[in-house]
Amino acid sequence: MSIFSLAITVLIGVLFFVLFFHLSNFLLDYFRVKASKNFAFENSIRVIIFIAPAFIVLFVFIIYPVFETIRLSFYDKIGENFVGLFNYTWAINDPDFKRSIINNLGWLIVVPTLSTFFGLVIANLADRVWWGSIAKSIIFMPMAISFVGAGVIWKFMYDYRGPSDQQIGLLNAVAVALGFEPQAWLTIPIWNNLFLMAIMIWIQTGLALVIFSAALRSIPNETLDAARIDGASELKIFWSIIIPYLEQTILVIWTIITILVLKVFDIIYAMTNGQWQTEVLANLMYDWMFRGGGDSGRGSVLAFCILIGVIPILAWNLYRHKQEQKV
Amino acid sequence: MRKLTFTSVFSQLLLLLFVIAWIVPTFGLFISSLRDKDVLAISGWWTSFTTTEVNEIYRTKGKEDQIKEGDYYLIKSNLFDENQIKEIYRFGVTSKNIDEYEVGETALFKDKTEITVFENGDYIWKSKEEFKKKKGKRIFVSAKSPPSFTLDNYKEVLLKEGLGQAFLNTFAVALPATLIPLIICSYFAYALTWMKFYGRDLLLATIIASLVVPLQMCLIPVLTIYNDFGALFGVSAKSYPGIWMAHTGFGLASTTFLLWNFLKTLPSEMIEAARVDGATHYDTFIKIVVPLSIPSFASIFILQFLWVWNDLLVGLVFLDKHPSEIILTAKLKELLGSRGENWEILTTGAFVSMTVPLFIFFSLQRYFIRGLVAGSVKG
Numbered sequence: 001m002s003i004f005s006l007a008i009t010v011l012i013g014v015l016f017f018v019l020f021f022h023l024s025n026f027l028l029d030y031f032r033v034k035a036s037k038n039f040a041f042e043n044s045i046r047v048i049i050f051i052a053p054a055f056i057v058l059f060v061f062i063i064y065p066v067f068e069t070i071r072l073s074f075y076d077k078i079g080e081n082f083v084g085l086f087n088y089t090w091a092i093n094d095p096d097f098k099r100s101i102i103n104n105l106g107w108l109i110v111v112p113t114l115s116t117f118f119g120l121v122i123a124n125l126a127d128r129v130w131w132g133s134i135a136k137s138i139i140f141m142p143m144a145i146s147f148v149g150a151g152v153i154w155k156f157m158y159d160y161r162g163p164s165d166q167q168i169g170l171l172n173a174v175a176v177a178l179g180f181e182p183q184a185w186l187t188i189p190i191w192n193n194l195f196l197m198a199i200m201i202w203i204q205t206g207l208a209l210v211i212f213s214a215a216l217r218s219i220p221n222e223t224l225d226a227a228r229i230d231g232a233s234e235l236k237i238f239w240s241i242i243i244p245y246l247e248q249t250i251l252v253i254w255t256i257i258t259i260l261v262l263k264v265f266d267i268i269y270a271m272t273n274g275q276w277q278t279e280v281l282a283n284l285m286y287d288w289m290f291r292g293g294g295d296s297g298r299g300s301v302l303a304f305c306i307l308i309g310v311i312p313i314l315a316w317n318l319y320r321h322k323q324e325q326k327v
Numbered sequence: 328m329r330k331l332t333f334t335s336v337f338s339q340l341l342l343l344l345f346v347i348a349w350i351v352p353t354f355g356l357f358i359s360s361l362r363d364k365d366v367l368a369i370s371g372w373w374t375s376f377t378t379t380e381v382n383e384i385y386r387t388k389g390k391e392d393q394i395k396e397g398d399y400y401l402i403k404s405n406l407f408d409e410n411q412i413k414e415i416y417r418f419g420v421t422s423k424n425i426d427e428y429e430v431g432e433t434a435l436f437k438d439k440t441e442i443t444v445f446e447n448g449d450y451i452w453k454s455k456e457e458f459k460k461k462k463g464k465r466i467f468v469s470a471k472s473p474p475s476f477t478l479d480n481y482k483e484v485l486l487k488e489g490l491g492q493a494f495l496n497t498f499a500v501a502l503p504a505t506l507i508p509l510i511i512c513s514y515f516a517y518a519l520t521w522m523k524f525y526g527r528d529l530l531l532a533t534i535i536a537s538l539v540v541p542l543q544m545c546l547i548p549v550l551t552i553y554n555d556f557g558a559l560f561g562v563s564a565k566s567y568p569g570i571w572m573a574h575t576g577f578g579l580a581s582t583t584f585l586l587w588n589f590l591k592t593l594p595s596e597m598i599e600a601a602r603v604d605g606a607t608h609y610d611t612f613i614k615i616v617v618p619l620s621i622p623s624f625a626s627i628f629i630l631q632f633l634w635v636w637n638d639l640l641v642g643l644v645f646l647d648k649h650p651s652e653i654i655l656t657a658k659l660k661e662l663l664g665s666r667g668e669n670w671e672i673l674t675t676g677a678f679v680s681m682t683v684p685l686f687i688f689f690s691l692q693r694y695f696i697r698g699l700v701a702g703s704v705k706g
Contacts (some may be wrong), residue, residue: 006499009567013503019508025609047524048705054515054579055530060552061576062537065545072547079551118345125342128335135342137692139349144688144695145681146637148656152663152677153352168371168670170355202349207699211491212367214700228468234334264543266639285543286640289550296547303543310539321535325528 017053024049066307077293077303087297097302100279102308103193107264107280112257114201116250119208123216124238126209136213140206147203149264154199155271160184189277196277196278199267204260208253215249216242255313262309281306359506360678361476364671371623378473381413382425387442387463399637402452411472418444425467436464444468476694480675488672489650490679493658497636497683499567500646504574505592505632508582509624511575516586517612518618521598537580546644557560566648573645578602582627585701589623624694626698629691633684655680 028049033044076083091097122139126132142150159169163182164204167173172182186192219242227237243250265282272278274287288295344538359372362619370379393400405412417426420434420442428434433443440454444466452464485491518524519531553564563569591614601611639656646652653661661675666672688695 003495006495008502010499013568013571014510017507021510021514025607026362029607029609043522043608044524047518047522050514050518050522050608051524054511054583057511057572057576058533058579059538061549061573062540062545062580063533065548066540068548069544104635122342122345125338125345129339129342134439135346137689138346140692140696141353141685141688142349143699144633145353146639146656146659146684148639148659148663149637150676151680152673153356155542155663156356156674157352159670166370168368170371170373172353173371173373202352205349210696211700214696259539259541263543265543266656269639270663282541282543285546286643289547289644296551299547303547305543306541307544310541314536314539316330317535317539318532321532 019160020053021049066189069300069303071109072296072302075297077295077297079296083297087301090298091301091305096274096279096284098279100281100284100302101305102279103280104262106193107197107261108258110197110311111200111204111261112254114197115204115257117251118201118205118209119212119253120250122205122209123212124242126213127216136209139209142203143206145203147199148270150203151267151270154195154202155186158185158195186272186278187276192272192276192278194268199271199304200261200264204257207256211249211253212246215246219245237242255316259313261311356674357678360480360675361478362480363475364480364669365475366472367671368668376474378471379529380469381472382467382469385466385468387450387466387472389461389463390458391461393458394659398455400454400457402463404450405448406450406468407448410474413448413472414649415444415446415448415468415470417469419467420464422465422467424471442466449556450606457485462646480671481679484675484679485670488566488662488676489653490655490658490676492650492689493653493655495654497655497680500570500574500642501632501635502558503567503571504578504635505628507571507660508575508578508631509628512579512582512586513617513620513624514612515579516583516590517608517616519583519587520590521565521595521611522608534580534587538584540580542640543575545577546640546685549576550644563647565645566652570645573641577641578631578634582631585627585630586623587699622694622697623701625691626694626701629695633687633695634686697699 025046028042028045032225072079073087074082074084076086084231106161126135129135143300145153156168158172160172160182161167161169163176167176167182171185176182185195209229226240232240263282264280265286268274268278268280268283269286274280274283281302285299285306288299288302330514355372358375359367362372362375366375387406388402388404392404392523393402395401406415417429417432418434419425419427420436421427428444430444430446433441435441438454440458442450442452444450463589485494519534553569556564568626597615598611601615602608606614637656639660642654642657646654646657647662648657659673659680662669662673662676
């Protein structure tokens with residue numbers, strides 16, 4: 001499509017929603033003047049105008065699908081015949097599923113830990129040098145890039161040529177310079193998972209970094225100065241003052257990255273598509289959504305497994321929200 | 328000035344190490360996208376800043392180019408293509424001895440013809456008898472190749488590989504998919520904050536729960552709805568309006584939550600005063616709340632825009648892969664499959680897909696960070 005027709009399409013789409021709110025409220029005001037002043041009635045119409053579009057979208061795209069997916073996990077591939085726990089027993093005996101669970105667990109342990117750790121260390125280092133904000137910008141930058149873009153960047157880093165050729169991937173060039181054999185990194189089972197995780201860590205460290213930076217500023221300077229006057233070393237200050245102060249923040253960052261890691265898809269899909277034992281739940285789920293015309297039963301079971309992973313976080317969020325509302 | 332203590336020097340070095348490790352992958356991609364594709368395939372990007380020495384083989388022109396000058400038949404030409412900047416320092420005429428001669432010297436072929444090769448690639452091939460062969464002879468050269476960069480890859484990728492179209496398509500997806508949730512959710516968040524109605528707390532709890540629901544839980548049923556819609560009305564739901572609404576749905580919880588977080592910090596006296604003066608909720612929203620919310624709108628706009636721009640999964644499932652609809656990330660993934668060894672296309676394509684996020688990142692970083700921090704501290 002030409003740029004012109006694309007622009008028109010975009011404009012119509014956005015204007016539709018702007019006009020909906022303007023016109024409906026305008027009509028409501030118009031009839032209010034004419035009709036008797038029935039405030040309660042007017043107010044409930046207004047509430048409906050304000051929340052109906054969002055609620056309909058929320059219902060169609062989130063609420064209904066969540067329950068429908070749970071229902072479909074007990075049905076066959078076209079979602080018509082009840083099959084009980086068949087899809088679940090299939091999953092438990094499926095080698096790809098086992099591989100995915102193991103890999104997902106690996107991702108869950110390694111990525112949030114290292115991202116949080118690097119973020120915390122870098123935030124502290126950047127706080128004490130004059131070029132800290134430039135450093136933060138650079139480390140934060142991968143956050144703006146798509147996972148697929150990051151995939152291409154790192155696939156290039158991991159590129160492999162035979163031992164007789166000149167290496168054009170940086171990692172192999174370094175390996176050769178140090179006297180090792182070049183490796184096709186992404187095809188070495190078990191280890192290749194770490195090379196994929198490195199991409200996610202490279203991206204998410206920036207997130208941890210900026211949130212920690214914001215939190216570090218909330219630590220009162222008097223506390224730190226007092227500790228320094230008392231002769232505490234920087235390392236001691238880090239462990240005994242900064243870490244306890246940031247406990248809540250660490251937890252928050254950990255949960256954000258955990259949720260993200262549970263549904264990691266783009267990186268695997270773009271880099272290995274689950275080959276060489278790098279399969280994860282989200283990629284396997286996408287695969288079953290379309291494999292052999294699509295199997296909604298198996299796909300739903302896999303999606304449900306991802307949901308189970310986030311349920312503790314979901315419950316914790318709701319609990320905290322309730323506590324806040326009470327205050 | 329701070330004293331140069333051991334700790335501060337160590338801190339600086341460690342930080343520098345992190346910065347280098349983080350920037351090098353992206354930098355390498357960028358440099359590679361500017362290199363000539365033939366050079367890119369055989370040498371690492373880090374070699375592109377220095378003059379490199381290469382050994383290459385060229386072939387002279389054949390009998391059709393010969394001219395007669397006096398007693399001799401001559402073929403005069405240049406070994407290189409037009410746009411190559413190389414400096415030859417030695418050459419040879421047999422594969423056994425590829426750097427036998429200095430530039431400017433005259434080499435003798437087995438058939439008694441003579442050739443002189445010059446530094447810039449010019450050569451004169453001389454023979455007493457007429458040249459009979461169509462094919463020329465092989466010349467081995469050792470040349471110095473100075474650093475050179477080109478925009479050819481960008482031309483190729485944007486015009487021939489269809490990334491230019493994909494770039495426009497991504498805009499057509501991302502702009503409405505950012506603005507529509509912003510419009511819908513600002514009304515919604517206003518209602519959740521300032522209007523009293525039955526079920527408000529339950530709705531708020533639903534939003535908070537939806538924040539962490541994985542996208543995968545919604546894909547299959549929504550796809551079924553889209554397919555049914557297509558079958559019912561005869562138009563594919565996998566089109567621009569379809570993906571706008573999908574992104575609106577999946578971004579609704581976070582957009583609403585961020586706005587709600589912001590709106591509840593506004594002083595309630597102000598809203599109530601306006602209400603007492605007889606302003607309707609609509610007036611209050613448009614005339615008081617919206618102007619005050621512009622900075623938080625900006626943060627949310629950037630977050631959602633980047634999310635949609637960088638998304639692959641929703642684009643794969645809810646958009647057809649026609650050239651007129653395919654988005655950048657899907658196109659890039661397609662190229663990874665089909666042109667996996669053509670690094671000039673992949674590196675350039677990846678960089679094209681990154682231009683808009685990087686522009687937003689460097690120009691509006693403050694809002695971006697503010698949105699992320701606001702979203703995380705509570706979420």
